[in-house]
Amino acid sequence: xxxxxxxxxxxxxxxxxxxxxxxxxxxxxxxxxxxxxxxxxxxxxxxxxxxxxxxxxxxxxxxxxxxxxxxxxxxxxxxxxxxxxxxxxxxxxxxxxxxxxxxxxxxxxxxxxxxxxxxxxxxxxxxxxxxxxxxxxxxxxxxxxxxxxxxxxxxxxxxxxxxxxxxxxxxxxxxxxxxxxxxxxxxxxxxxxxxxxxxxxxxxxxxxxxxxxxxxxxxxxxxxxxxxxxxxxxxxxxxxxxxxxxxxxxxxxxxxxxxxxxxxxxxxxxxxxxxxxxxxxxxxxxxxxxxxxxxxxxxxxxxxxxxxxxxxxxxxxxxxxxx
Numbered sequence: 001x002x003x004x005x006x007x008x009x010x011x012x013x014x015x016x017x018x019x020x021x022x023x024x025x026x027x028x029x030x031x032x033x034x035x036x037x038x039x040x041x042x043x044x045x046x047x048x049x050x051x052x053x054x055x056x057x058x059x060x061x062x063x064x065x066x067x068x069x070x071x072x073x074x075x076x077x078x079x080x081x082x083x084x085x086x087x088x089x090x091x092x093x094x095x096x097x098x099x100x101x102x103x104x105x106x107x108x109x110x111x112x113x114x115x116x117x118x119x120x121x122x123x124x125x126x127x128x129x130x131x132x133x134x135x136x137x138x139x140x141x142x143x144x145x146x147x148x149x150x151x152x153x154x155x156x157x158x159x160x161x162x163x164x165x166x167x168x169x170x171x172x173x174x175x176x177x178x179x180x181x182x183x184x185x186x187x188x189x190x191x192x193x194x195x196x197x198x199x200x201x202x203x204x205x206x207x208x209x210x211x212x213x214x215x216x217x218x219x220x221x222x223x224x225x226x227x228x229x230x231x232x233x234x235x236x237x238x239x240x241x242x243x244x245x246x247x248x249x250x251x252x253x254x255x256x257x258x259x260x261x262x263x264x265x266x267x268x269x270x271x272x273x274x275x276x277x278x279x280x281x282x283x284x285x286x287x288x289x290x291x292x293x294x295x296x297x298x299x300x301x302x303x304x305x306x307x308x309x310x311x312x313x314x315x316x317x318x319x320x321x322x323x
Contacts, residue, residue, distance in 0.1 A: 001024070001025045002026040003025060003048040003050055003310065004043065005030070005052065006049065007053040008029050014029060017299055017300075019300070020304045021303050035055045035056050040065055043062065043069075044065060044066075045067070046068065047068050049072045049073070050075065051075060051082070052298075054076060058087075060085075063083060063086045066092065069090075071093045072093070073096075075299070077158075078212060078239055079096050080212040082094055084319065085320075088320045093318050095319065101294040101297075104291050105158045108263060108288035109162045109263075110162060112235045112262075112284070113150070114145075115282055116260075116261055116282065117148075122139050148204040149171065150207060151175070151202065152175035152176075153199070153207070153209060153210050154177050154208070155180055172191075173191070174191045174192070174193050201228075203228065203229070208220070208234075212239035218243075230256060231257075234259075234260045235260070235261045237288040240262075245265060245267060249275060257280070259282070260281050260282070261284075262281065263286060264288075305317065
């Protein structure tokens with residue numbers, strides 16, 4: 001069996017993937033350039049494709065070149081860069097790896113929220129200026145977590161983990177997720193809100209945890225931001241295009257939002273000095289999933305699931321209906 005691994009996390013260290021795949025599996029490691037492969041003939045004889053980063057797109061044209069492929073394994077949670085319909089038509093199962101970074105992303109979301117609420121970055125930036133005032137009272141946006149409403153969009157694995165952390169910090173946690181069965185709120189002891197508009201109107205800290213698809217692209221735009229209370233904080237550790245970039249940056253510049261912590265941004269990275277200078281913005285480089293442990297788990301789990309798929313074993317985490 002041959003598995004093509006595109007954009008490995010570490011080009012010079014492939015031990016984890018090789019151990020997970022076993023000695024009888026041929027692994028080919030290729031780095032893409034701007035999401036493209038220089039020699040796309042390598043697709044033809046691959047029994048499986050393991051895509052480690054979302055920068056490498058897998059559209060219908062690429063899927064057509066996969067002559068022998070049985071499965072496409074995405075090394076992360078998101079799969080909006082893969083044409084699920086085209087893969088299904090070819091009988092190729094598409095799978096993701098949803099569990100490796102749950103705690104990391106939830107911790108990162110809470111860290112961004114606390115940074116904003118406690119003014120950590122604002123204090124730090126001010127104190128690094130010459131003749132800076134050593135006066136905590138100058139920062140006006142610092143808030144107490146107890147009693148604030150934390151609104152969660154999407155109560156999946158990461159959304160649930162974030163909700164529980166927020167609850168432990170004293171937030172009054174509410175969530176909106178139209179795809180969860182009744183009673184999900186009872187299981188974790190938080191309040192369910194039936195419409196997105198209702199959630200936005202009640203929220204003090206908004207945290208986004210839904211997948212990116214045609215339904216959720218620009219789920220939060222100018223209209224939705226206008227529904228938020230003045231002084232709301234927004235955190236996004238899901239996918240950038242769920243929040244319309246121009247809308248949220250404008251709201252920050254105009255002072256309608258108290259702050260935003262964005263690990264993911266539409267049309268990454270920040271494209272200009274003006275965007276980077278947006279006030280009350282904390283940006284991290286799609287790093288919420290990162291830890292030494294999560295990367296090891298991602299690599300081993302992805303390779304194991306890909307190998308099982310190409311050898312006819314039980315499929316895991318199928319996202320295009322070919323279970």
